[in-house]
Amino acid sequence: MKMLSNIFVKRKWDFRILFASGGMPSSHSTFCTALTTLVAICHGITDSLFLVCLGFSLIVMYDAIGV
Numbered sequence: 001m002k003m004l005s006n007i008f009v010k011r012k013w014d015f016r017i018l019f020a021s022g023g024m025p026s027s028h029s030t031f032c033t034a035l036t037t038l039v040a041i042c043h044g045i046t047d048s049l050f051l052v053c054l055g056f057s058l059i060v061m062y063d064a065i066g067v
Contacts, residue, residue: 026064032057 036053043049 026060029057029061029064032060 032053036050036057039047039050039053
């Protein structure tokens, strides 16, 4: 995702961004989003596990944007 967003925004290929840490979307936030989506599909959004995953994902994304 970082590579594609960099191509569209800056109009150039930068392969160093694939190995750079931090920023959005980070690999951690992508993993948490995938996990939350999987829990929503398998268990439903009314399950308490979904709320735990959603809260965790929001905290990780908040940290990733560097606020």
